[in-house]
Amino acid sequence: MPKASVILPVYNNSDFVLEAIHSILVQTYSDFELIIIDDGSTDGSAFLISQIADPRVIKIFHDTNRGLVASLNEGLNKATGEYILRMDSDDISTPDRLGVQISFMDQNSLIDVCGAAFTTSSGGVMKVNPASHDEIKTWLLFHCCMCHPTIIMRTSMIHQLGVQYDSNYPHAEDYELWNRLVFQVQMANLPINVLYYRQHNGQVSNQHRAIQDATARRIRQRQFSQLGLELSEAENQIMxxxxxxxxxxxxxxxxxxxxxxxxxxxxxxxxxxxYNQELLNMAFSRCISHLPY
Incomplete structure (x- = not known):
């Protein structure tokens, strides 16, 4: 079995998919399988994927589009590696990404989910997310501070907890998952750039922003419920x-x-x-004072 399984869902991304795949295949760390799931693409993506001959690549083709959550869960079920990493079909992993993240997980057995820093492909400043578990837990009440395509997870944790993405949270399924797991396992973020995150008009955050925002609000309300709070419309707007x-x-x-x-x-x-009271107070103070983490 390979040390790691990389899950890469694809849907109509022929402009970028080969570059994303290539960035995984040229990794300095080579003991992995790359599970590519084409979810009924109609733009030629499936043909491009079918031409890849690398033996580490597992190709799955759907006749019709089933949605991202179904592809992600299929990838979780197919993965055989000790670790599962996520990759999006329009991003680029740095050449040492797998080596850096796998080394960290090998050395930190208590961490089950780990993200990392990323840089926009347009040459932006590196985005570093909160590093420690308690910081992540607190900031998840405000933002999705775990960048999905930088994630590495332990497969044993996935199986032990029966982890699946939830289709009831469209276009924010990752935010829902981190808010769920942060109360069950230890999480971390590395302050190391492992990904060039491509920004373009076709990405989910641009195409489905209204649905994504509404879903994120439901996820936050679930967290507020743990504090005994049910937010009104006015209170939701303040938040x-x-x-x-x-x-x-x-x-x-x-x-x-x-x-x-x-x-x-x-x-x-x-x-x-x-939440940690000091960190929660700090998060509110930073947001009100316009000081992002």
Missing amino acids: LDILEFKINPYDYSSYTKALGFANWVLDQNRKYWV
């Missing part, structure tokens, strides 16, 4: 303004509402101890 760094410190009404909301949540957290 949205906070996490999107839209609070105007010179607008007394907006600023006081945001502070009142933050203190309300912090008071509830003192009762339930869902």
